[in-house]
Amino acid sequence: MSDKDKKPLGLRGGPRSGHVKQSFSHGRTKSVVVETKRKRVVTPKPGAAAKSGGGQQTKGPSPSAPRPDGISDAEMERRMKALAAAKAREAEDAERRAEDERKREEERARKKAEIEAKEREEREREERARQKAEEEERARADAERKEAEPAPAAAQPAAPAPDAEPGRAPDRKAPKKAERKPEEPRREKAGKGGDRRRSGKLTLNQALSDEGGRQRSVAAMRRKQERARQKAMGGTQQREKVTRDVQLPETIVVSELANRMAERVADVVKALMQNGIMATQNQSIDADTAELIIEEFGHRVVRVSDSDVEDVIDQVEDDPKELKPRPPVITIMGHVDHGKTSLLDAIRKANVVSGEAGGITQHIGAYQVTTDGGTVLTFLDTPGHAAFTSMRSRGAQVTDIVVLVVAADDSVMPQTIEAINHARAAGVPMIVAINKCDRPGADPDKVRTELLQHEVIVEKMSGDVLDVEVSAINGTGLDELLDNIALQAELLELKANPDRAAEGAVIEAQLDVGRGPVATVLVQKGTLRQGDIFVVGEQWGKVRALVNDHGERVKEAGPSVPVEVLGLNGTPEAGDVLNVVETEGQAREISEYRTEQSKEKRATAGAATSLEQLMAKAKEDENVAELPILVKADVQGSAEAIVQAMEKIGNEEVRVRVLHSGVGAITETDIGLAEASGAPVMGFNVRANAPARQAANQKGVEIRYYSVIYDLVDDVKAAASGLLSAEVRENFIGYAEIKQVFKVTGIGKVAGCIVTEGLARRSAGVRLLRDNVVIHEGTLKTLKRFKDEVKEVNMGQECGMAFENYEDIREGDVIEIFEREEIERSLD
Incomplete structure (x- = not known):
């Protein structure tokens, strides 16, 4: 084997590693290690090919043949281009990031320079202001010192200084140096920030770097300047003592x-x-x-003395020149069911009778009516029942004209005579209105004849008392009645001063739900305005709102104008006088004084103030059988009328004793007092709260509710006399509380309720209670459990209720469910 064929030892076909940079947003990069595995390629040796090929000749390598590492030239070229492009992009990103960083540095430098320039400008401005303040202060001090120094006389030589040498002229520079010395500490103090308040705006840096601590106030600086000025003028001057x-x-x-x-x-x-x-x-x-x-x-x-606090109430008589005409106050009186309210209803073209229980007037109503001729008339509608004698009496005390209503088919009755006596006691003129002339059995002449027996002589009988035949149903004779009232008022020449502190009389007072104590006041003198501070009886307050007889809020009420006054701290009594005072302190003092006087009067009269005293007083006379009762009513006038009616019941053997009477809901204290004395509790248009009901059930105290005073008086009479007949008793079977109010098409308002006590039954009667005061009494239109109409709903379950012809329901109201049954009465 030749050297050319020799290859270095090592692993062939192993993985090849490299680094690749990944680019992300916001200039971020990441280096990633990438490994590429080589593909093993088996290349036959030339000798082996010759041996195996049987003498066949091998071919040379082609241009597209793979490289020894398994990568073709085309693939390698493509990879090299991609690597070059990645490096180019990386260089561009680096250059872009460097450019952004350079711009940010330039922006930070620019902002820093601007802030430093502003701070430098602020310091310069403050320094100029401080220097200017110091110069002004120095100039002021020099001017004050020059004013204090006496002017040098021409004939008197200047006295030499004490330490000057004899025969040597005094140094003129010395006084200047002495003058500068007192200024140095003051200038130094100003530099520390003592007069910082005079130097203009105080920056945050100055406030944080201030080492002077607490600064002097502007008032302290003024006092210091005042003391310096007085000292320069020749010493401080003592203020003269003021004797008070x-x-x-x-x-x-x-x-x-x-x-x-x-x-x-x-x-x-x-x-x-x-x-x-x-x-x-x-x-x-x-x-x-x-x-x-x-x-x-x-x-x-x-x-x-303590009574001098009431001297602030203006009792000065009005100047006749300041008096101006005022509307007359007309009181309608007469026997029960003779048509007094219906007559006023026809005059007002309103419906008042339907709002009273049983069609009977229970409270005094005050209304203003304007006739076709433009004359304004103020009407007081008083109840006609004998129990309301005191209320009628109060109405007569504030009235100018009395309209005596007598039914033509009933003629003169006992309360008609009482009304005549009240009118005479008040000393006011009377006009007789003979009502119900449209009835078949009407006989106006009989009425005129019977009035002669009580020394009331009408014009038809050659007298001086005006009489008019009217019909409240058909409206006949109303115009003539109004003309006669206007004529009588013109003869009286009624005048009052509207430009003075208001004075008025309380017609009725009650504790209203949501509005607090409310008093119906008839203004008699002056003008009562919103915001006035007043005292009425033992109570005082500030007029929060004034409501006229139409239910509208008004800003002021002049003479003879009836309004509801809101803003009292307590419920006054009907008949109390309202006086406007200047300050709340005066009103509070008068109220406290009157309260103390009332307590002392009750203590002197021996009124029972504790349970033991009540029991002792109830047992004073053992020979007379007594029926003790407790009375709670919705308004003060009703409570007074019931008490007076109870005092008239009885004879030498039997009498009724009212242990306690009050206004508002029946409380647990009332139940405790009733249990100790064995007395029933009579509620007139009020209800017992939940603790009182539980206490009554546990202690066996009987609570009776009434909405018409006749029933209450008749029941007490029957109980006292022993003539007890079958009575209709109400058994309360349940209470439900309104959680939510829905409006359903075709039905109206539906109350979503939960039964809190007993059960709700569709066939039973219901009452709507708001703060334990009866708002409505009627029947249920529907009683549903989910979507199904049901007969009963047990305690703890939810249901839907809708009242018949009544939709003034609110969340939190309580529905009282009761059943009536006839039982035999018995005296225990």
Whole structure:
């Protein structure tokens, strides 16, 4: 074998490795090791071919024959081109990344230069402002010093300095040096940042690098300048002591005492400590101690009593020149069911009767009506039942004209006589409206004749009392009635001053759900505006909103205008007087004083304030059989009327005692009091809350609910007299709470409810309760469980309910389900 045929030892056909760079986005690269396996090619030796070929001649290698490593020349050429292209791309990427980095460096350098230039400019501007402030301060100080120095006299030589040598002229430069010395520390202080507030804008770097600590306020700098100016003018001047007249009540808080003396609270507390009294600024001291402190501070004492707080209420008589005409206030009175509300309904062209339980007026209503002639009239509609005598009395006290409604088919009745007496007691003119003249048995002349027995002589009987025959149903005679009212009002010449602090009377008050305490007020003097601070009885408040008789919000209400007032801190009593005051402090003081007076009056009268006192009072007279009851009503006027009606029931052997009466829902406290005295609880348009219901069931206390006062009075009368007949009793079978309200086409509003107690039955009656006050009573239109109509739904299950002809339902309302049954009454 020749040297040419010899090959180096080694593994042939092994893997060949290499590096390939991969390029990614954002200039990223990655080096990857790639191995390529060589294909083994078997090449026969020339000798072997000759031996095996039997003398056949071998062919030479062709141009496309594979290389010894198994790769053809074409493949190698293609690979070399791809490698060159990859290297070119890599070089381009590197050049591009270098260019981007260079641009970023240039941008950073440019921004850095701009920031440095701005900071340099800011420092220069602050330095100029600081220098300017120092120059102004120096010039001001020089000017003040020159003003303080006396002018040099021409005849007086300048006095030599004390340390000057005799016979030597004083050095004129010395005073200048002495003048500069006081300026150096002030200039140094200004350089530290002491007058930084005067140097303009304060940067973040200056605030962080400030070593001066806490800065002086602008007020402190002004005080310092004032002291320097006074010192330059010849010393500080003591302020003259101001002697004040300090009003001193029986007790006063230390902070209020300091405020009235215009002294610091710390000084007053220190003076008290020096006198051996340890008191803080929030504690009260008696009048003698406060008088000692006031005299010690050099003020004068003005003793006032607690009742003087009401002196702020303006009681000045109005100037006749400031009086302006006002609408008349007309009160409609008469016997029950004689058509008072229907008559007013016809005048207002509205429907009020349908909103009252049983078609009977339960509360005083106030409305304004404008006649065809443009005359504005204010009407008060009072209930006609005998139980509402006190409410009618309050209506007569604020009225100008009384319209006495008498039914032509019923003539004069007991409450008609009461209305006549109230009108006479109030001293107001009367107009007789003979109603129901359209009925077959109507006899207006009989009414006029019977009125003669009570000294009411109408014009047809040659008297001076106007009378009109009307029909509320047909609307006849209404125009004549309104003309007579306008004529009577014109004769009265009613006037009031609208440009003064408002004064009015509370017609009715109640605790409304969502709005809080609400009072129906008839303004009598002045103008009540939104935002006014007022005091009414024992309560006070600020007018948050005014609502007129149409339910619209108004900004103000003048004389003879009835409005609902929102914004009280508590529920006043019907008949209380509303007065507008200047400040909340005055209103609060008057309210607290009146509350204390009321407590003292009740204590003096021996009113029972505890359970033991109530029991002792109930057992005072053992010879008389008593029926104790508890009364809770929705409004104050109803509660008062029920109590007065209860007092009239009974005789020498039997009487009714009202242990407690109040406004609002029946509570657990009421149940405890009823259990101790063995009394039933009478609820008028209110309901017991859940704890009270549970307590009543456990303790066996009877709770009765009423919506018409006649039923309540009749039941109590029957119970007291022993004439007990069959009664219709309501058994509550369940309660449901409204979780969500849906609107369904064809049905209306549907309440999605969950039964919380008992069960819901479709045939039972239902009431809608909102905050334990009855909103609606009626029947169910539908009761569904999922999509199916069902008869009953048990406790804990969900259901859908819809009311008949009522859709004012809200989330959180409670539905009361009850059944009525007839049972025999018995006195236990």
